[in-house]
Structures are given as structure tokens and as C-alpha cells.
Amino acid sequence: MTTSRDEILNQLRSQSVPKTELPDLSAPELTQQWISYEDPTEQFANMLTSVGGVCARIKNVEEVNQKLAEIPAYQASKKICSQITNCGQSNVEISNITDPHDFEDIDFAILPGEFAVAENGAVWITNDGGPARTLYFLSQHVALLVPAAEVVNNMHAAYERLSFETPRFGTFMSGPSKTADIEQSLVIGAHGARSLTVFLVEEPF
């Protein structure tokens, strides 16, 4: 019995399609053309602002704590979750939670980001498969801590850093959740985070 799989593949193979070449994306004549910025950090901050986020350059975790305390949404938060040691007044212990639904009422989450992209204000985040993945999307407000040195110019530089050999989840997050589905009016806070603050932190954390 032929399966749908075989039938689709056979049908495709029965077509005569002229073979074309795949471009070499690492060729210098291309890579030299990709945009780069005099000050990638400033570009990142500007792009993040333009997509509704907030960027702050910070010395260390202590300063992050000070900054957090100034954010009205943080002040008003009842349940806070932090994945960064000594950062934020976390009152929900992530390691105790096995069902992501238990994060449903989290008001503020403080989470790590791996690196930032200057051209589009995105931060690359990953998750090892634990229930904490949902925190990036389910929490009312999100703050990301990213090492200040880890700002790349563009998406080409971003993918040079990424490998997908092992199963895991990763996403580029650029600003808070948004929609313009009602008459093209931009509304921040569609389903995901209502606000996104990115702290670019100079000292290791």
C-alpha cells in the first residue's frame, strides 16, 4: 500500500524542476553589506522603544533591583517570579512548580535573555523545557536581564550564535505583546506581556 507520504514524494519527484543553487550566506560580498551600527546598544534601545519596550543600561543586579522598585507595575505586583539570583522580590519559587498553570496569576516575571539584536530590538531567550517557559508569555509584565556585552548588530550575527542540535525552545522577543487588529489601532498587551523592560547589565549576574 502506498502511503500519502510516498505519494506526495513521488508526485514531487515526477515533476521536472530545474535545479538551482543555494546562496552562500557567509560569502563576504554579502556579509559586508549587512547593516551594522556605530553604537549597537543605542540602536537596540531605540528599536526596543519603538516597539513599545523599555531599555535600561545597568551596572549590576543591585541597580536592577533599584530600578525595578521604581516601576509602577512592579510596585503593584502581588506575585513576582524571578529566575535571576538575588534579583527582584520573588515570592513564587519556580523550582517548586511542575504545572505551568500555577503561573497563571504571576504579575511580574524577571527572566534571563541570552543576547540582544540591535536592528530590531529583539532579545533571544531559551528554555530547557521546564514549565517556566510559559512565564515569558503568561506573566502580566516581564523584565529581561541581558549581559550588556551581548548586543549583536543584526539577525545574521544572531544566527551565527545559534545552534539547534539539541531539542529546546527558543524565541526572539521584541517588545511587549501587541495587536492592531481593531482598525489598525496599536494596543499593547494583547495576550502576552503588557510591558517589557530589558536591562542590559554590565557585571556578571
Added chain:
Amino acid sequence: MPAHPKLAAAFIKDKDRAHWHDQSLWFVRSKRDKAVNQLPEWELLREQASKIKSYVVSHLPDLLEEFEKNAKAKGVHVHWARNATEHNEIVHGILKQHEVTRVVKSKSMLTEECHLNPYLERHGIEIVDTDLGEWIVQLQDKPPSHIVMPAIHIKKEEIGELFHEKLGTEKGATDPQYLTEAARQHLRQKFVGAEAGITGVNFAIAETGGFVVCTNEGNADLGTSLNKLHIACMGIEKLIPRANDLSVFLRLLARSATGQPITTYSSHFHGPAPGAELHIVLLDNGRSEISGSDEFRRSLNCIRCAACMNTCPVYRRSGGYSYNNTVPGPIGSILGPAKDAKEHASLPFACSLCGSCTDVCPVKIDLHHQLLTWRKEIRVRGLLPYSKRLSMKLMSWMMQAPSLYRFAGKCARSIVPHLPRFLLYNRFNAWGKQRELPDFPKQSFREWMKKNHDDK
């Protein structure tokens, strides 16, 4: 099935609405231009994207096998569907096996193409579209009118009324912020209560066996991170060879679609989370046939950004529903007839051949050329309506007889200007529906030449 001109006529009856629709889409097109102009390498990116996609179409069977192998190695279940029926049966089968009755779905034109929602509903499964625009049209029991902004044709007053009726929001409320908040609250319950999440796929990577889903609302991520079953549905043309190719496509997609530098969330799924299941359904549904056509193969390059519809003067003024196809606009007018030429015979004519779609397409599909080719194809297959066939036949007969042509021209010039309007502008003259005939000259060019040149 009513043809495009008929459906478009119904849309433009409301002039104010047609104008508003036109302006809304032009606003999106302008945002696209602004974003594109910030990247000096834009044309270079388009070229790379086009080359990568051409490679994909010319190596599709090998890439599909490579993708399947790598996805399986990461613990993904891979399914193959020849058509919509098989696709729906597979999805239902997986849900049934897990005894799932509540599903959330992020935006996927492929599941619209397959009419998955009514199929699952018939089998007692609640399926909720979670993209705000798509949810609005789902509440109206209508399909999307645009592939990126499904509710672009609906006014906020109508959404306010709809939400008042379905969600109990305040009567007369029209504030988008208020209405979006109401949707957020309502859909949160759906996300939390869902037992499975269905998503589309923007790009699937052969080399890694993973795939990428892009949203602005975060609905795909909420729908898949809270439960243990994720089903991703994709057309076989959504493949790209290498993860690195995403650097090209993610730079092009959102800028072309809405003028954003990137979507808010561009999520990369590689294998299921521990204890969860991840299924991918690969759908053909006519795509393999298109890959064999030299004329139309490049339509498989499409990454569904909708830039071609936002810029199209016909789409903007006639609305998505006038196309009567899951994908409307220029690209839909190519894909529609490829699926069923008879059903969609009028679509390639819903085009002024201005070429704006071709200019903005991030993967360089020669859209207006393909539309022209489709017109020929529609004629060759004998699918032109009688009125067009007859007038073209008459025209061709007259053009081939110079004396007859001259005589007809002479008659027209002397008689037409004196005819009463009802004889000129009536149902037999489709051209004159919204247009005035030009003033007829006293003499033809030939006569003018004879008088002013040859005789001197």
C-alpha cells in the same frame, strides 16, 4: 460561485467604507516602505530569499525527507496529508487519541484552507482562534478577509456590537484598548482551559527538523506552553534548508507585512518539551502540482506576508471577500486558479497589471506576469465568460480585416457622440459601468496622416 466583479460591486456600493478600507491598507503599505527604507541591503536580501526559495522548490522531496528525519530524531511525530480531508482526519485523530475536547489555535491560513474549524466542531471539539483578528471573524462565523489582518474590513463599532452581544461588554463601546482588553480576559480562560494547541508554521528547517512560528500577540506561545499537546500544520512549501536562512527571512517578513522590524515573538520549536507531544502535519493539497509548472512554480516562494494585497489597487478597493478564496489579493489570484481554474477563473482579471505587487514582494515572485499568464491559460481552457469570449472574437475578426476596421471606426466616430446615454451606458457595456467614454476625435490617426503628411 459569483465572480470577482460581482462581489466587488457589492463591496464598493458603500463608498465611504470602500474608501476607508483602501486608506487602512495604504497606511500599512506606507509603514512597510518606512521600515524597508531603513535597510540599505533590502534588495540584496530579497535576492537571497528568492534564491533560497527557488532552491527549496527544486529540491523539495529531498528537503522534506531531511526535515522528517531530523524532526523525528528530536522526538517529533511527522504526518503527511495529500489533501484537506486527510489533513483534518489526521488532526482529529491526534486529538481523539488524547481525548481532547478544547483546543486553541493561532493564526494559520492552512487550517482555513482545509476548513479545519467546522470539521473539528462537527466532531464535538471546541476550537478557538486566538489571534484577535481571526477570533473576531470566527465570532462572526466568517473567514478572514486578509491573511495577516483577518478583520481589516470590520469597523470598531461593529466589533463593539459583536463583543457586546457575545462577551457582554458595554453597549456602544468602540475603544480598541477596551475591546482588546475584553478579548484578553476572555481568551486567557481559553488558553488556560485548553488541552491542546494548534499552530501554523512560518518556516520549517530541513537541517534541524525544527520550525518557527511568528506572532505579535504571543498567542501561539500561550497556546502551546500551557498544555502537553502541540500540533503544527504546514504546507510542504514552507521549508527552508538551513537555520541560517532564517536570518534572511525574519528580516523580510515583518517589515513586508506590517512595517515592524520583526514580529514580537519569533518562536523556534525543536522537539517537544519533556512529557509533552509535538506533531507536525505536512500538507500537499495541490502544491506538488504547482512545483511542476514552469510558469507558476515561483508562486511557491510565498511567505504569506500580504505585502502584495496591501499595495494592490484592486484588493484595497474591493475587499478580501470579493476574491472568494482563502488567500485573496494578487498571490491568491494565482494560487486560487492553480487549485481550481474554473471556480476562480475571474481572479486573474481582478488586476490592473500595474506591477506594484511584484515590486514589494520580499521573495521576488513575478506576480503580475503570472497573473497575465493565467489570463491566457483561462482562455485556452475555455473558461472565459461568454461576454468576454464574444467581444474578443468580434474584436479579433474586425482587427484582421483592415477595411472593416476602418469602416467601423468611421461609423463609431460619427454615430456614437450622437447616441443617447441609455444606448451607450447599459448592462451590455461593462466597461462603461463606472467610466465615461472619452470624447471621440473627428478623424482617425490614419485620416490625419493622410491629410497632413501624405498629401503634402
